[in-house]
Amino acid sequence: MWSKNKRLMIVSGSSNIQLAKELAREAKKPLAKIKIAHFADGEIYVRFNENVRGSDLFIIQSTNTNNNLMELLILIDAAKRASAERITAVIPYYGYARQDRKAKPREPITAKLVANLITTAGAHRILSVDLHCPQIQGFFDIPLDDTWALPLFANYLYDKKMKNLVVVSPDAGGVTRARRLAKILHASMAVIDKRRTDHNVGEVMHILGDVSGKNAIIIDDIIDTGGSIVNATNAVKKQGAKNIFLCATHPVFSKDAILRLVNSVALEIIVTNSIPFQKHKKIKVLSLGKMLGKSILSIHKNESVSLIHKEILKRNLQ
Amino acid sequence: MWSKNKRLMIVSGSSNIQLAKELAREAKKPLAKIKIAHFADGEIYVRFNENVRGSDLFIIQSTNTNNNLMELLILIDAAKRASAERITAVIPYYGYARQDRKAKPREPITAKLVANLITTAGAHRILSVDLHCPQIQGFFDIPLDDTWALPLFANYLYDKKMKNLVVVSPDAGGVTRARRLAKILHASMAVIDKRRTDHNVGEVMHILGDVSGKNAIIIDDIIDTGGSIVNATNAVKKQGAKNIFLCATHPVFSKDAILRLVNSVALEIIVTNSIPFQKHKKIKVLSLGKMLGKSILSIHKNESVSLIHKEILKRNLQ
């Protein structure tokens, strides 16, 4: 097979070195040597410290800040000019994903802009995790493999052997995601329909579907400030739910999100390590290392990536 | 203003001449002269029968079949080579919109492919109606104005002066759309969660939210064969809904959809004329002519398109 003839190389940007190490270990490749520094004025400087000519190069970088995004673009540019044969941007957290349409006139579609920037810089393919919206796949014309944290969550929740489960979407936009988890866990579903009151003095949370007396899993893809998911938690509690678990792939955790979450009535918060954050005993971290490491190997060897999800999911859930 | 100096021209493809005439009347411009024919082998031939050099040209064409899509592309190519100054593809129904992501491995993203084809052919901008998914905006890097049929539906339903309204989404993917209508009409909401039974012998429709004794509006963007919306109608009826109205922007109406719809328990089916179909007294057609005609004028004059939605919506609903 062709891929045997290209050197596999994995390099880590500075956004998430811990995860990069884990997936490199899974792929049985040391991280390539690289210098990433900042000049006094904040400009980023990068240089590959080993030859990358002709390599099948994977660059690991979440784009959760403008600095991280720019660093990714510069890494790609350097790799391209240094004659890497194929450049895959491995993006555990794809920033700006929520700006994926014009919700109001004269707004940008920054998620598409970012896709264009990454392509222009010279990436040949993308490996991502739980894109906020699956249509972002179509923002790219280069091949993209989107992997899902769903098997990780399902396995972990299954092991708790809870009965009487309901999966709750905290808003209208997340119903499809909630439904996917509910189906795997054979759980029922609920949706929160949040409305401003008539004189805009407050907000009412209507819960469509039944949560009373049930163990509730509230699932979202991103927890940012944690405000809306904690509000959802309270509403679900008020309706009589028993234990409440919060699930989200991407722990953006802005401002005092961690404090807000761990102080909420939720029993546990379950996230992945797509973005590094301060650990806490009430926050369970499921690592993406194995899934991304396997995906990199499959891409390199021209093997199917979609099979990995099945492999990871426990037999009883398949 | 610059736009005053370009000739506004509107030309109709063969997909929807009636709508084209209506919007041209609204824009106070006759349709430009064009020849569209088919050779004996089915190949499309087009030729502009008047000079289009330097014009601000709007081409009206729904892309609900491959022939219509190809005709649009050929019209754009002809316009480009004939030196039209600016070419706007006005696409009342954007075909292939439901293939907007890879739901399974090794599928295409045809909605993105179509966007690339239209851009490659030479379109400078797009005017669409209720794109299946708002992210399709980001499939284009040329300006796109997506207009909504929502004000038309809201006005029409408001005039019925019904009490005790619930807006129902027939599936998880349509919740956001249903919610938007519910908010305008100050209605409550429900969502249908369809599941296969354990041994796959049948399908169960769970209705999240309360419909019993209410007037229900089931809303979707597209009615294709009508199968799933009629199933939803039955489920809602079974749960005790009073009058049921079906709303959808795009009447694709494949196979015996019309028969199925008019024979259902729904009181009325409300659609737009984005695609022409055989009229029926139980199917109410709200014309897009005024909204698209106004939008064309606004684009031509560099005026805001987003204000048109407000203008059209009845004062009481704003």
Place this chain on the structure above:
Amino acid sequence: MWSKNKRLMIVSGSSNIQLAKELAREAKKPLAKIKIAHFADGEIYVRFNENVRGSDLFIIQSTNTNNNLMELLILIDAAKRASAERITAVIPYYGYARQDRKAKPREPITAKLVANLITTAGAHRILSVDLHCPQIQGFFDIPLDDTWALPLFANYLYDKKMKNLVVVSPDAGGVTRARRLAKILHASMAVIDKRRTDHNVGEVMHILGDVSGKNAIIIDDIIDTGGSIVNATNAVKKQGAKNIFLCATHPVFSKDAILRLVNSVALEIIVTNSIPFQKHKKIKVLSLGKMLGKSILSIHKNESVSLIHKEILKRNLQ
């Protein structure tokens, strides 16, 4: 050699499965598994049913209808997103080829548009048969191998051991093609110059060159409705030709072309299987399977394609 390291895969669109099977047999590769279906509304759905990552993929599809063209584009998009390493569109019949220039103002150049669409979709190279006009090669900036049916026709006609041959071009545009066959068969040549009469009441066929008492081969690249080639046949007969053979690479055969041809004074109609059609004993079909199968193998192995024409031509004609 490099190519040994990529998997050769051949997949057939739905335009011409019989030919695809023949060439796959020649290339000693089974056709890859694929699902091609149509939704109720006519939209095409495709999905590769086996892994194509890193493959050297050949997609066989004539583009003789808009549906076939669109299917080809969607297949290419799916292959690109599924990470095929190299995608070759094998197009036995290239539709819209006759719209290769603006004959009148404000016409499209659809043959170029189609080239742009195929390139935009993601094809890396083209393998075609007897392009209507050799300049269409230049409509592409990706490598294109145009193969010729000429050796097949020459071999077949040579075996008839006819004396006193004249090759006739049915119009001014086909003279170069006719001349090429005439040279190989050491035949003389004639050209038909068709003119409207002065008051447009009819058409006169001037035959430049001598056909009287000769065996005539009238050659064209495409037979569409068959009207003009049958008219040419009559004119040639009237001038005293003996046996008349009609040759054309592409049997488009629109409307009642087959009836018209088999009822004409021509002794035999000789075509290839670039497009499937209803067989008839007076119509001889020369298969492209061997030539295309060999070409695919040569492209895959980086061997010369141009040598195949020589190989196929009988020794005595070389």
Place this chain on the structure above:
Amino acid sequence: MWSKNKRLMIVSGSSNIQLAKELAREAKKPLAKIKIAHFADGEIYVRFNENVRGSDLFIIQSTNTNNNLMELLILIDAAKRASAERITAVIPYYGYARQDRKAKPREPITAKLVANLITTAGAHRILSVDLHCPQIQGFFDIPLDDTWALPLFANYLYDKKMKNLVVVSPDAGGVTRARRLAKILHASMAVIDKRRTDHNVGEVMHILGDVSGKNAIIIDDIIDTGGSIVNATNAVKKQGAKNIFLCATHPVFSKDAILRLVNSVALEIIVTNSIPFQKHKKIKVLSLGKMLGKSILSIHKNESVSLIHKEILKRNLQ
């Protein structure tokens, strides 16, 4: 109209200043001030000596040598960077046009390469004269207006009031061109079919169609060394033609072409001034100035260019 608001500017490259002056006079615009020079090593230097910002700029340059082509590209680059609003390359003679397909394997398609170079440099549209092959229109994706010298030739020949005319194509490739002139002049047609003799010792000229006792017009688009058209002249003379006229749009006139032509049995050689050459009394030059000047004005004013051909053609020939 929009065009009124842009300044029309016409600038001449150094290939054909005389023609540029004529067409500028027709367009009632002085040629813009420009410096074109060569450095000691032959590199071209250009600089616009007046402001071209926002102008509708026409650059006149035949590309009959590599220097002229490169000069055109540099002029376009300078105009683009100096913010010309629209750049039209007016190319009376398009060089490399005969390399418009791969006649043999591993050849370039230089006519397409040149189209790509001109587009890459930044031209927005093309105005050409009698492209060697009409398909070259499709080598461009920017608008192209191809004008024809045919009306000039037809007018000039018509005024000679000759009877018994035959229009002769010197080879198979030029039959379409010859036929077009024959139709306008109500003349008959002939084609020369040149063949190598069996042992390659010489060449035989078969004339298809009758020339004996007729006034013959041999027409080609380009006269290069003049070898083949003079051979055709001799063959036609030998077959008993009376007066022979040679027509060609583009007087490339390589090597001793002029000598060869004026010493031939042809009565007169009729060409345009698309390329400058040493005048001779036996060579009639029909100027393109009026046609190109009018075309430039029409393009600038967004008026139809195709009407100009009709306007120029004498009433009796229309």
Place this chain on the structure above:
Amino acid sequence: MWSKNKRLMIVSGSSNIQLAKELAREAKKPLAKIKIAHFADGEIYVRFNENVRGSDLFIIQSTNTNNNLMELLILIDAAKRASAERITAVIPYYGYARQDRKAKPREPITAKLVANLITTAGAHRILSVDLHCPQIQGFFDIPLDDTWALPLFANYLYDKKMKNLVVVSPDAGGVTRARRLAKILHASMAVIDKRRTDHNVGEVMHILGDVSGKNAIIIDDIIDTGGSIVNATNAVKKQGAKNIFLCATHPVFSKDAILRLVNSVALEIIVTNSIPFQKHKKIKVLSLGKMLGKSILSIHKNESVSLIHKEILKRNLQ
């Protein structure tokens, strides 16, 4: 003229609002209304608060941090999708300009990457100030007007009426810049050739040219940490220079640059306001407002930008 028909609009990013106000005042246009905000996680949100359709839009933004660069790109994307007719990025300080070549293997060329990003986002033209290297003009294929602060420095220094001037380049790379100022001021020149000592224990500053007893102007384009220019100041002082002035267009002023500069032996530091910084009495700021405001007007009106430099320069220096 065409430009009269487009609305001139000027909008300011958040990098340098003070300068934006000054140049808008010069151009007699209020700044357009815009919302620029940051989400909790640091992602940038922008929205134009007035209609920009068809406008000739100038976006003012220095790109001296990754946030500022990203903000510029997002502003351009929003403007493009909101149908601005022409988008000019006005970039007083172009960040990453010093990474304009690969100084070592496997480095990026970030200045080119940035040019590609800006073009991809949708800018139609650039207005810059003293690009670090004039070749960066060629990193763009869209028109770029680079304006110079040189006339501002020359005017200001001329007014000091100093005799016996020497202009010093602090390193080999800045000699051309120093020479340009020296020529205008009729001053002599010197260059500093900095070398590591043999065992790398220190650095020696060789001054080529004579500075003893002279008034020295040390000129650079950027002052970053101030380290090298202050070292140069000391070296020049040591060689007996009288008064020393430091000139630089771009006050990047990283870390404790200001402190270092004002504590140096230099009499005065003269910079522009391309980047905002904490004012200090020893640092003279010459505003770019007038020059950029005039340039914007000239670009808008299609008038020459290059004349502005002459206009600004005092008569005696011309």
Place this chain on the structure above:
Amino acid sequence: MWSKNKRLMIVSGSSNIQLAKELAREAKKPLAKIKIAHFADGEIYVRFNENVRGSDLFIIQSTNTNNNLMELLILIDAAKRASAERITAVIPYYGYARQDRKAKPREPITAKLVANLITTAGAHRILSVDLHCPQIQGFFDIPLDDTWALPLFANYLYDKKMKNLVVVSPDAGGVTRARRLAKILHASMAVIDKRRTDHNVGEVMHILGDVSGKNAIIIDDIIDTGGSIVNATNAVKKQGAKNIFLCATHPVFSKDAILRLVNSVALEIIVTNSIPFQKHKKIKVLSLGKMLGKSILSIHKNESVSLIHKEILKRNLQ
């Protein structure tokens, strides 16, 4: 490694066949068979005379005339259409490099135009020698390896074992280049600051730095007519320099440059063979063959090119 699987092929354009042979010998590959000819009118014709499908093809061509540049572009087009796998343009002398910025308004940036033309034609990478300006690297978005003649010059000069060396830049623009050589040779430096006299009656040469009694090496990248370097030679001599050596990578040698150089007071002129010229005993030619041959091999094998410079430089100078 991947590269082992592609055939290495080297082909020479007609600009510098001698150098091509030398580097091919170094790379242990015969030059590939090619036909390069000119038609009577000067148009270039090329054809590869052996199969290049799937090859790793290096095309050697200096672009010191428009003919050579055009030949390179045509060779690339032919190679692309003949399915070469990777095309590297090896350009020992990159013409038009001095037009790398707009020095005055309304000039082109021809060095960038040339980069765009080469990329458009289809080159995948560039191998160059001493680009006039390192920023030209950034004119390309394809990988570019710029090699330096500096090690060759340093080795050669080192072997002369001269004491008391000064390296002189003949103008402000070359100081960086001079400094690099000075550092390697542990020499001091000088710069010539040429000024017009007040009334423009002549030119004064100021020499910054000390040359008196020293052995001077005047270095430039290009010697064109030789005028300015000979003037510099005279100025340096006048200031009392002992032996003077002239160094330049690219011997453009326009007009009577050779005569002027060999008649000057310089002891020796040292150049490379990037451009062929008439040999002369006072002109030492250092061949680029070894360096380019090694570079081609390294690129082909995906090994580091930057190490070659070190390898070539004598141990004592490293």
